[in-house]
Amino acid sequence: MIRLPELLAPAGSPQALHSAIAAGADAVYLSGKRFGARKFAANFDHKAMTEAIDYAHLRGVKVYVTVNTLIREDELLDLAEYLVQLYDLGADAILLQDLGAASLARRLVPDLERHASTQMTIHNLPGALYAAQGSFNRVVLAREVTIEEIKRWGQKMEKAGLGLEVFVHGALCYSYSGQCLLSSAIGGRSGNRGMCAQPCRKPYVLMHGRKDEYGRPEGLQAVAQKESYIISTRDLCVYRHLDKIVRSPVQSLKIEGRMKSPQYVAIVTSIYRRALDGIARGSWSPSKEDERDLAWHSTATSPQATCWGQRMSWAEGCRTIRGSS
Numbered sequence: 001m002i003r004l005p006e007l008l009a010p011a012g013s014p015q016a017l018h019s020a021i022a023a024g025a026d027a028v029y030l031s032g033k034r035f036g037a038r039k040f041a042a043n044f045d046h047k048a049m050t051e052a053i054d055y056a057h058l059r060g061v062k063v064y065v066t067v068n069t070l071i072r073e074d075e076l077l078d079l080a081e082y083l084v085q086l087y088d089l090g091a092d093a094i095l096l097q098d099l100g101a102a103s104l105a106r107r108l109v110p111d112l113e114r115h116a117s118t119q120m121t122i123h124n125l126p127g128a129l130y131a132a133q134g135s136f137n138r139v140v141l142a143r144e145v146t147i148e149e150i151k152r153w154g155q156k157m158e159k160a161g162l163g164l165e166v167f168v169h170g171a172l173c174y175s176y177s178g179q180c181l182l183s184s185a186i187g188g189r190s191g192n193r194g195m196c197a198q199p200c201r202k203p204y205v206l207m208h209g210r211k212d213e214y215g216r217p218e219g220l221q222a223v224a225q226k227e228s229y230i231i232s233t234r235d236l237c238v239y240r241h242l243d244k245i246v247r248s249p250v251q252s253l254k255i256e257g258r259m260k261s262p263q264y265v266a267i268v269t270s271i272y273r274r275a276l277d278g279i280a281r282g283s284w285s286p287s288k289e290d291e292r293d294l295a296w297h298s299t300a301t302s303p304q305a306t307c308w309g310q311r312m313s314w315a316e317g318c319r320t321i322r323g324s325s
Contacts, residue, residue, distance in 0.1 A: 012030070173200070
């Protein structure tokens with residue numbers, strides 16, 4: 001049988017965790033109440049985290065904990081205590097963005113796997129090798145990396161002992177892997193602190209005009225546009241190309257959506273689970289019914305999610321849908 005990569009599902013709440021595991025996830029990723037890049041998800045306090053890890057491990061499912069915000073100096077003691085707690089609870093890995101946090105984790109809990117978060121914006125071979133030199137066990141590649149690049153890196157990644165993880169479904173950021181400062185600039189809520197207000201998902205009016213002698217705009221007029229969500233990216237969906245990805249050096253396939261409902265997690269995870277199992281048997285082909293369900297459940301919670309479109313991504317221009325994260 002074909003070697004299958006891990007299917008990694010989001011768990012923004014205990015209910016979503018149960019849905020992901022019931023739907024066939026091999027691993028889930030979740031966050032505590034601090035230091036995670038989705039501060040406004042339900043997330044897990046200490047008691048809920050303990051129960052979540054026990055629940056998953058009893059069912060053979062791994063748990064990766066996001067510790068992927070940028071850390072302030074005055075938070076280092078709390079972070080150190082948190083890292084030790086996660087190790088004691090039996091977390092299988094932590095996802096990190098901050099290099100200081102990664103260094104601290106390496107010294108305090110050296111046996112706890114460290115995964116380089118997509119927010120480290122690793123999008124080329126030197127970046128991946130840098131992560132390997134920093135003793136990361138896995139890197140979550142930027143969504144902009146192509147499948148051809150991943151294939152070329154395969155032997156070097158294996159030699160370096162570095163696993164590769166890629167997003168296969170869910171929201172895209174119009175900046176490199178969440179490195180946008182728009183929310184921070186216009187609303188004081190930094191995505192790098194887990195508080196992105198998603199201003200890219202709002203409607204905008206494009207204005208055109210002149211500059212006066214001081215460089216100030218004047219005579220502004222609205223430019224007619226077919227739609228008003230002009231900087232809202234379309235969601236990623238590699239479903240049609242899953243067999244190609246399975247045959248690449250990718251170790252883990254990640255579904256985005258810690259802010260999504262348990263129902264969304266269940267439907268999307270189950271569809272990718274069935275597809276992967278079919279590929280392993282050599283009997284899979286894309287299902288129009290599954291594509292329809294992926295489209296409907298991705299758009300159902302998004303008022304601007306009304307049209308199909310094309311976006312070139314690492315999955316060779318896979319079919320995508322507009323949606324919200």
